[in-house]
Amino acid sequence: MSNLCRIGVFYDGSYFAYAQSHYYAVQRVGWLSFPPFHRLIEQFISRKEQRYAMHRIVYASWHQGLFPSSQTTEKQFQVERNRHIDLMHAGIEVKYTPMAPNGHEKGVDVALAIDAMEKALEGKIDVAVLVSGDGDLVPLARALMKHGVRVGVFYFEYDSPQRNSTANQRLLRACNYSFDVGSLANHPSTVEVFHSLFSRPPQATAEVAS
Numbered sequence: 001m002s003n004l005c006r007i008g009v010f011y012d013g014s015y016f017a018y019a020q021s022h023y024y025a026v027q028r029v030g031w032l033s034f035p036p037f038h039r040l041i042e043q044f045i046s047r048k049e050q051r052y053a054m055h056r057i058v059y060a061s062w063h064q065g066l067f068p069s070s071q072t073t074e075k076q077f078q079v080e081r082n083r084h085i086d087l088m089h090a091g092i093e094v095k096y097t098p099m100a101p102n103g104h105e106k107g108v109d110v111a112l113a114i115d116a117m118e119k120a121l122e123g124k125i126d127v128a129v130l131v132s133g134d135g136d137l138v139p140l141a142r143a144l145m146k147h148g149v150r151v152g153v154f155y156f157e158y159d160s161p162q163r164n165s166t167a168n169q170r171l172l173r174a175c176n177y178s179f180d181v182g183s184l185a186n187h188p189s190t191v192e193v194f195h196s197l198f199s200r201p202p203q204a205t206a207e208v209a210s
Contacts, residue, residue: 004052004055005049005126005127006059006126006127007055007127007129008057008058008116008119008124008128009038009057009060009061009131010061010063010112010115010128010129010130011060011061011063011092011132012108012130012132012133012134013064014064014065014108015133015165016062017083018165020032022156022160022163023198026158026160026161029195029198033197033198033199034086034089034090035090036196036197037197038090040181041129042056042057043055044152044154044179045127045152048150048152048176049126049127049150052126059093059125060093061092061094061095061115062092062094063095063096063097063108063115064094064097065098065099066080066097066098068098095115097111112132112137112140113139113143116128116130116140117147120144120147120149121147126149126150127152128144128150129151129153130152130154130171131154132153132155132167133156133165133167133171135171137171138170138171138174141175142174151174151175151176152176152178152179153167153171153172153175153177153178154179155167155179155180155181156180156182157180157182157183167180181197
């Protein structure tokens with residue numbers, strides 16, 4: 001067995017983007033940043049998978065619906081461009097799915113599941129981390145575990161005037177382990193770690209978030 005635990009991170013992009021906006025505009029703690037978030041994932045997995053000497057994210061992908069230009073404002077273009085640059089700097093592969101005509105994301109969870117299963121079947125990851133709270137990913141978690149891949153879910157729970165966030169309980173039970181990122185703020189021993197996840201956002205992104 002290799003001494004390296006290979007972690008794949010699979011982002012439900014809209015889910016994470018809403019969390020970024022919530023923590024910036026509502027809680028006003030800053031912009032949720034990818035590099036410290038990835039370090040948090042590696043540290044968490046290292047405590048769960050102690051049979052390995054090292055734990056590294058070797059693959060990460062971002063899955064999100066994308067509107068055509070005719071349905072996108074100039075400000076939204078700026079937000080998406082800034083986020084795309086952030087994702088590239090963090091080494092996260094961006095995988096968009098066309099938005100449905102009714103304006104809803106359709107097929108994003110399927111694309112995420114295919115991506116995760118491909119990496120599992122190719123033998124490229126030992127642990128899959130789902131950044132999502134979507135109960136539709138329960139079959140994916142079970143399928144990954146059938147193929148020997150451990151599964152964790154990182155999620156955000158908060159109440160907001162614009163949107164509440166939680167995680168589906170079936171998804172939490174289906175995974176090997178789960179972690180509520182916001183819970184770090186509730187304990188004196190981890191509140192510093194929570195604040196280390198945030199930075200100042202690009203100006204255009206901050207204007208939309210607020």
